[in-house]
Amino acid sequence: MTCWKNIKAIAFDLDGTLIDSVPDLAAATRATLSDLDLPGCTEEQVRSWVGNGAQVLMSRALTHALAREVLQDELDNAMPKFMHHYQDNLQQHSQLYPCVKDILAQLTSLGFPLAIVTNKPYRFTIPLLEAFGISHHFSHILGGDSLARMKPDPMPLTHLLSHWQLMPDELLMVGDSKNDILAAKAAGITSIGLTYGYNYGEDIGLSDPDAVCEQFSEIMALVSSSLKATEQENV
Numbered sequence: 304m305t306c307w308k309n310i311k312a313i314a315f316d317l318d319g320t321l322i323d324s325v326p327d328l329a330a331a332t333r334a335t336l337s338d339l340d341l342p343g344c345t346e347e348q349v350r351s352w353v354g355n356g357a358q359v360l361m362s363r364a365l366t367h368a369l370a371r372e373v374l375q376d377e378l379d380n381a382m383p384k385f386m387h388h389y390q391d392n393l394q395q396h397s398q399l400y401p402c403v404k405d406i407l408a409q410l411t412s413l414g415f416p417l418a419i420v421t422n423k424p425y426r427f428t429i430p431l432l433e434a435f436g437i438s439h440h441f442s443h444i445l446g447g448d449s450l451a452r453m454k455p456d457p458m459p460l461t462h463l464l465s466h467w468q469l470m471p472d473e474l475l476m477v478g479d480s481k482n483d484i485l486a487a488k489a490a491g492i493t494s495i496g497l498t499y500g501y502n503y504g505e506d507i508g509l510s511d512p513d514a515v516c517e518q519f520s521e522i523m524a525l526v527s528s529s530l531k532a533t534e535q536e537n538v
């Protein structure tokens with residue numbers, strides 16, 4: 304049984320959890336394909352390709368456009384173009400999901416240490432968080448290239464556990480993708496799966512997170528049981 308009352312710190316996924324970033328990822332993907340004189344793609348297709356970082360996104364887009372397996376040098380040629388297009392247009396059309404700013408502020412004022420654990424390259428993560436005015440909430444920020452392995456590997460989460468000196472049952476991962484839930488399970492930590500993000504078109508419930516939430520604001524009710532437990536201990 305999940306013990307919500309033990310939660311002391313929270314790790315958040317970024318794309319599809321805090322920020323709906325697909326419109327700008329799709330624009331950068333399409334601009335890259337256009338540079339290469341390849342057929343474009345839809346935003347919906349990009350939504351189903353996001354989840355394993357920029358390189359895998361571009362690899363999936365090229366595989367689709369070429370209708371065959373992509374060669375390493377084709378990917379190597381495309382990546383700087385994608386990075387350039389995305390860097391210049393990180394938040395033209397991306398948006399924070401409802402209540403994100405408010406809930407992060409509440410969690411911060413309640414004293415939870417918060418982290419970002421994203422597969423997005425680190426160099427895009429910081430400016431995006433800053434652009435939306437939420438970077439100050441996170442005391443630790445890990446991009447997909449910050450460590451040797453990214454989600455679904457547990458490495459970023461075990462890194463956080465040792466950084467914060469927490470037991471696995473004291474850390475919560477909140478994310479929209481099976482990569483978030485698989486990483487959480489492999490690290491032995493609690494997870495919440497959000498239904499509104501990107502999960503390759505699959506139901507996040509199939510990954511069996513400890514709880515499924517349809518709205519970001521619903522995480523407050525689960526996390527607040529840990530506060531009640533702390534209050535009772537302090538009486």
Ligand SMILES: O=C(O)COP(=O)(O)O
Binds near residue numbers: 316318319354
């Ligand atoms: O960039 C991606 O592919 C996914 O990023 P996320 O881990 O924040 O969802």
Ligand SMILES: [Mg+2]
Binds near residue numbers: 316319320354479480
């Ligand atoms: Mg995500």
